[in-house]
Amino acid sequence: MIRAITFSELQQRFGGELINGDLAFERLVIDSRQVEAGDLFLAVKGARFDAHQFVPQVIEAGAAGLVVSESQDCGLPQWLVPDTQLALGQIGQFNRDRFASPVIGVTGNSGKTTVKEMLGAILTQTGNTLITQGNLNNEFGVPLTLLRLSEEYQSAVIELGANHLGEIAYTAALAQPHVGIVLNVTGAHVGEFGSMDNIAQAKGELITALGDSGIAVINADDAFAAQWYRQAGERQVMLFSAESENKSRLELLMAADNGRTQWLTSRNIRRNDLGYSFELCFSGSEVTVNLQVPGRHNVSNALAAAAAAFAIGLKAEQIVTGLESFCGVSGRLQTVTGLKGATVLNDSYNANPGSVRVAIDTLTDYPGQQILVLGDIGELGDSSSEAHYELGLYAKRAGVDRLLTLGDDSEQASLAFGAGSSHWWDRERLIEELMTQLQADCTVLIKGSRAAAMELVVEAIKLKR
Numbered sequence: 070m071i072r073a074i075t076f077s078e079l080q081q082r083f084g085g086e087l088i089n090g091d092l093a094f095e096r097l098v099i100d101s102r103q104v105e106a107g108d109l110f111l112a113v114k115g116a117r118f119d120a121h122q123f124v125p126q127v128i129e130a131g132a133a134g135l136v137v138s139e140s141q142d143c144g145l146p147q148w149l150v151p152d153t154q155l156a157l158g159q160i161g162q163f164n165r166d167r168f169a170s171p172v173i174g175v176t177g178n179s180g181k182t183t184v185k186e187m188l189g190a191i192l193t194q195t196g197n198t199l200i201t202q203g204n205l206n207n208e209f210g211v212p213l214t215l216l217r218l219s220e221e222y223q224s225a226v227i228e229l230g231a232n233h234l235g236e237i238a239y240t241a242a243l244a245q246p247h248v249g250i251v252l253n254v255t256g257a258h259v260g261e262f263g264s265m266d267n268i269a270q271a272k273g274e275l276i277t278a279l280g281d282s283g284i285a286v287i288n289a290d291d292a293f294a295a296q297w298y299r300q301a302g303e304r305q306v307m308l309f310s311a312e313s314e315n316k317s318r319l320e321l322l323m324a325a326d327n328g329r330t331q332w333l334t335s336r337n338i339r340r341n342d343l344g345y346s347f348e349l350c351f352s353g354s355e356v357t358v359n360l361q362v363p364g365r366h367n368v369s370n371a372l373a374a375a376a377a378a379f380a381i382g383l384k385a386e387q388i389v390t391g392l393e394s395f396c397g398v399s400g401r402l403q404t405v406t407g408l409k410g411a412t413v414l415n416d417s418y419n420a421n422p423g424s425v426r427v428a429i430d431t432l433t434d435y436p437g438q439q440i441l442v443l444g445d446i447g448e449l450g451d452s453s454s455e456a457h458y459e460l461g462l463y464a465k466r467a468g469v470d471r472l473l474t475l476g477d478d479s480e481q482a483s484l485a486f487g488a489g490s491s492h493w494w495d496r497e498r499l500i501e502e503l504m505t506q507l508q509a510d511c512t513v514l515i516k517g518s519r520a521a522a523m524e525l526v527v528e529a530i531k532l533k534r
Contacts, residue, residue, distance in 0.1 A: 255423020
C-alpha cells in the first residue's frame with residue numbers, strides 16, 4: 070500500500086479545483102469494475118469512451134472520491150481537472166517523486182518482458198522489487214505502475230512500450246529512471262510508426278529522458294546502436310553485445326568518450342540441457358552463467374539485465390544467481406510437454422517479424438522433426454503481406470520441416486514456404502491437422518500476435534496433467 074496522497078497536495082502542485090473538501094487516498098482505480106471501498110476513482114475520457122458515466126456504480130461500490138473533468142452531482146470529494154488522463158500521469162509522478170530507490174526503465178520491440186523478469190530475478194537478491202505487471206507499459210499502465218511504488222520495495226523495473234512517437238518521452242518523464250535499457254528495433258508496430266527509423270527514434274526517447282547522472286544501457290548488436298549512443302551525450306553508457314564482432318563497429322564512436330562507456334560481453338556461448346551457457350565478461354573479469362531458458366537470443370537478454378544490475382551496483386555473484394534462477398515467462402518460448410510426447414515451444418503471447426525469426430532459430434536448435442505453427446502478425450501496415458512472405462522464406466531456409474499457418478496474411482508465409490506447408494482459416498481444423506503430425510521426436514513452435522489467440526492451439530495439444 071502506498072503512503073497516502075491528498076487532493077490538497079495534488080492541487081497545490083498541479084492546480085485544478087477541489088469539490089466537497091479534501092481526500093486522502095491509498096489506491097487509485099480507473100476501471101469501475103475494480104473499485105472497492107475507500108478507493109479513488111479516476112474517470113478517463115477518450116474519443117470513444119467516457120468513464121464519467123460509471124460514477125453512480127463506483128459510488129455504490131464504495132469509492133471515497135473522484136478525479137473528474139466534469140463535476141459530479143454527489144457528495145464525494147472531487148478533484149476537478151481539465152484532463153483526467155493527464156491527471157493520472159501527474160498522480161503517478163507525484164508518487165514516483167517520493168521513491169528514492171533505483172528505478173530501471175526498459176524498452177525495445179522484443180525482449181522487454183523477458184529482460185524485466187530477468188531483472189526481477191536478479192534484484193530479489195537485494196530486496197523486494199516492483200516490476201511492471203503484464204503489459205501495463207503505456208500512458209495508462211506506467212502511471213498505474215508508479216502508483217504501486219512504496220517503502221516495501223528496494224528497486225523497481227518499469228517496462229515502457231509505445232505505438233506512437235512521444236509516448237516513451239512522456240512515460241519516461243513520469244518514471245524518471247536512473248537506468249534506461251534500449252534493446253532493439255525489430256519491426257513491431259511499423260504500420261503505426263511508418264518506418265524503422267521512427268521506431269528507433271521512439272525507443273531513443275528513453276535515453277534522452279534520463280537525467281545527467283542517468284546510465285544508458287544499449288544493445289551494441291542492434292543496427293541503431295550508434296544512433297542511441299550519440300543520443301546519450303555525456304551520460305554514462307553501458308554497451309552489451311552477444312556478438313563480439315559488433316564491438317569494433319562502435320569503438321570508433323568511443324574514441325573521445327572520456328571513459329564514460331563500459332562494455333559487457335559474452336564468450337563461449339554453448340547449449341546446455343535446459344538452455345544456454347556462456348561466460349559473462351565485464352570490467353576485466355569473467356563468470357559462467359547457465360541459463361534455464363531456451364533460445365540463444367536469451368544470452369543477449371541476460372546481458373541487458375546484467376548490465377543494468379551492474380549499473381546500480383550489484384555484484385557478479387548476485388547477478389549470476391538471479392539469472393540462473395530465471396525460468397522463463399509464460400507464453401514466451403515456454404517449453405511444455407505436448408500430446409504423444411511432442412515438445413511444444415509456447416511463444417504465443419505476441420509476435421513481430423524479429424521475434425518470429427528468433428523463435429525459428431530456437432526451433433531449429435531442437436533435434437527431430439520441426440513444425441512451425443504461425444498465426445497472423447498484426448500492426449505491420451502496408452508491409453504485412455511482404456513481411457509474412459519473408460518469414461515463410463526464412464523458415465524454409467532455416468530447415469523447418471513443416472509450416473502450418475492460420476489467419477489472413479499468414480497465408481503468404483505458406484506460399485513462400487512451399488512444399489510442406491498448409492494454410493488454414495479455421496483454428497479447429499488446423500488443430501486437427503496438427504494432431505496428426507505430433508510424435509515423440511518432434512518439436513512444435515506456436516507463434517502469433519495477441520489477436521491471433523495462438524494460446525488456444527497450445528492448450529489443445531499440450532499434455533493435460
